[in-house]
Amino acid sequence: MNARRRAILSSAAVAVLACGALHCSKTDREASAASRIRTGGAPAPGGELVFGFDGAAITEFNLDPEKSAFAPHHRVMRSIVDSLVVALPGHQFGPWLAKSWEVSPDGRAYTFHLRDDVAFHDGTKFDAEAVKFNIDRVNDPKNALYALSDIGPCSGVTVVDPYTVRINFSAPYSAFLANLAKSSLGIVSPTAVRKYGDDFPHHPVGTGPFRFRSLEPAVEIALERNPDYKWPPAGATHAGAAWLERLTFKNVPEEATRVAVLLNGQANAIDLVPPQNLVQFRSSPEYALVEGELLNHNYSLYLNVKRPPWDDERVRAAFRDSLDLDAAVKTVYLGTLERAWSPLSPSIFGYDKTLEHSWHADRERAGRSLEEIGWKKGPDGIRVKDGKSLTVVFVDTQGNREKRLDLMTVLRKQLRDTGFDLKLDSQPSSAYLGKVGAGEYDLVAGSLFAPDPDVLRRIYSHKLKTAFGVSKVEDSVLEALLDAGSEESDPGTRAAIYAKVQHIVVEKVYAIPTYVLKYNVATSQSVRNVAIDVNGFPVFYDTWIAQ
C-alpha cells in the first residue's frame, strides 16, 4: 500500500477503529489519524446535526446527483443517494446496493446482482429497471447530465432479471467501478424524476440514509432520517437507520462566519475550516477535526501551448523553474496543505511517487534559459523579445476559493523576479468560458474531483476535447497512453501507463500542479463519528450526538 497515503478517513477506516477489528491492510498513519475522531460511549439515536458548509455565494441548490458538477452539492447528496458499489481504501470496492458483480473477460460488460430489499424514499422499489433508468438517463446526451463523462463508452443496459442488471460498453472501461462509487452515479428514483421533471434538482429522491425534507434557496437544505434504511455500504459501523434524527445543511459561504457559527453553537459541524483556524480546532478538547484527502486532479495551472510564448517548451520550463511552490503553498496555507508533485492527488490509483522531489524552483536556470532564447530583461525587470514583453495572462472565474488567488498573487511575485509579468484577469463565468473557448488566454487553472486516473484523459485527450477544455495539448503519445489506460484491466500495467502520463505532463510542462487539497470537517466534541469517505466526501450515516 502506498506509504504516502495520509489521513484518509474512510467510513471503513472509522469502522476499523470503532470495532477494533478487520481490515489489517491499514497503515499506522491512517490509524493514528482516524483515532482523532471521538468514538467513545454508546451511540444513541436522535438529535440534529447542523452542518455549516461552504456552498459558495450562489443561490441555487442543484440536488440532482447526475446533473450537478458542484462538489458542495455532492456533499449534501452523498447522504440522500446510495451507489451500487462503495470505494474502500487500497483501491478496492465493496458491495452497497449491489450485493456482488462480475466483469466479463473482455471488460465490456459489468453484471450487478442487486439487493432485493431496497426502496426509494418515495416508496418506489429499487430494482434492475431502476438502475437501467438511471444509466439510460445519464447516457442520453439530450439530458446533458454531468455524469455522462462517468460512464465512458457505455453502450446500453440490459435487465437480466428483476434484480440483475448488465451494463455494456463498446470498449473496455477500467475507470467504471471507481466512477460508479461516486455520488454522481448515485441511484435516484425513476418515479420522482418523471414526476418532478425540470424541478427534480429541488426534490431529490434516493435510497440513502437521509431523505430530503425541504430547502430554502441559498440558505438551507433540511434532511431527516430514513427510518426504513437497512442497506449501508461495506465498512459502515452499524446496520439499520442512521442515528441522527435530522441533518441540516446550512450554506455559510464566508469562512470566518463558518468558524463563528461553530464557536457560538449555532452549528455543531462545519466544513472547509480555513488554515488559520485548523490548528486551533486540532488542539482544542472542545472540538474535533476530521481531515481527508479529496481524490482530485490537483489544482493545476494549464499553459495554453497553442499560443506564444508557451508554444516553446523552453519558455514553459523556465516558467516552471521560476515558481517556488514549496514556499508559496506554505505561505498561503500556513503549512496545512502539501504541495503537489503530480497532476493526481496521492491517493488516486496509479499516483506516481517517483515524481516527488523530482522538480524544484531554479531561478538561475530559468534566467539563463530565457537569455539564451533571446528574452532580455527590460528596464522595468520584465523580459522583452522582438519588442514584445513576457506578459502572461491568467484568466480566472472562481475568485479566491481555497485561497487560489492568494496563491496566484504569491506566484506572481516570484515570477517577477525572473522577468515574467503575470496578469490576473478575473471574469464572470460566462466571459471566462468565452475566453477559454476562443483560446484567448495564456494560463487557466482548475481542479477536478475524480476517483480514477482516467480523469487525465478527460483533461488532456485532444480527441475527447470540447471547445471549453482547459488544456489545449495535442500529443499523440499522450493520447495513445490515455486510451490504453482507460482500457487496461491489469492493475500493474495500468499503473505503469499512468506513471508515464504523469511524467509527460510534468516534463513537457503541459500543466503545473500546485497543492493537494484536504477536505476537513470540524465538529463540537459532542458530535461523534463524522467520517470522510475514500473519495473525500462527508458521511453522516454513523454519526451520533453524545448527550
Added chain:
Amino acid sequence: MTRRILERLAASVAVVFGASTLIFLILNWLPGDTAALIAGEGATEETLVRIRAQLGLNQPLGHQYWEYMTGLLHGDLGRSYATRAPVLQELAAQFPSTASLAVAAASVAIVVGVPLGVAAAANRGRVLDHIIQVVGLALNSIPTFWLGLLAILLFSVHLRWLPILGGRGVLASVLPAGCLGLAMSIPVQRLVRSGILEALQEPYITTLRAKGLRATRIFGVHVLRNVAISTITLVGVLVGELFSGLVVVETLFARPGLGRLAVYAVGNKDIPLVQGAILVTSVTYVVVNLLVDLSYAWIDPRVRLASNGDA
C-alpha cells in the same frame, strides 16, 4: 394631487421599461455563451445547439426581446435559464429577506443618524460635535464586511447575545441591519447637521426670532421641517440601494437575498433572472421615490398648496 401621482406613475413606467431594455441589450452584448454555462465544460456542440433551441437563444435578438416584453405585459417574467424555474418564484424566495433587511437598516439609520445630527448641530464646535464627527468618520471608513466580522466576534461568539444564522428571523437580522444601518447613519447625521446649521442662517429664522418665538419651537417646527425634506430624499436613495441587495452582507451573514441572486445570475448570463432582479430594483426605486415625493407635500406647505391649486 391625484394628477401629480398619475404623472409620476407614467414617468415611472417609462423608467422601468427603459431599464429593462437597456439591461436586455447589455446582457446580450456581454461575451459568453449561456448554453455553454448550463451544459458545463464537457458539453459537445450538439448538446449546445439543443440547449440553445430549448431556451430560444437561437432566435434573433429582436424576437427574443419581443417575447420577453409581451410576457412581461402579461405578468410573466419568464423562466431562469439555469434552473428552469419561474423567475417570479425565484425572486419571491429572495425578496422578503432583502426587504426586511432594507427596512430595518433604514430604521436604524434614521433612529441613530437624526438625533446625532441634531446633537452635533446643537453643540457645534464643542467636544460632543467633534466626537460625533470623528466616530462617524471612523465608521464611514470601515468596510461593512469588516464591521460585520467584528460584530459577529463580539456579539455572537464572545457574548453570545445574537445568532448569526436564522435567515429572516428578527434576532438574526439585528447584526446585519445594525451594521448596515450604522454605516448608513453617517451620511444622514452629516446631512441633518449641515442642514440645521444652514437653516439657522436663513432670514426667516431671524424673522421668527424677532417675532418672539421660543427657540425650541423655532428649532422643533421650522428648522427640522426644513431639514426633513433633504433627509427623506437621502434616505429614499439609500433604501433604493438596499433593495437592490447587498451581496457582501448577505454572504457574510449567510442570508438569502436579491444581491446574491443577481450577482450569480449576471455571472451565468441568466438573462431572465437578471431582468427580473433589475425589474424589482427599478420598481422599488420608483415606489420609494413616489413616497418621497408624496412626503414633500405633507411636509412642505408650498408643495401642498401648489398641488391643491392645480388639482
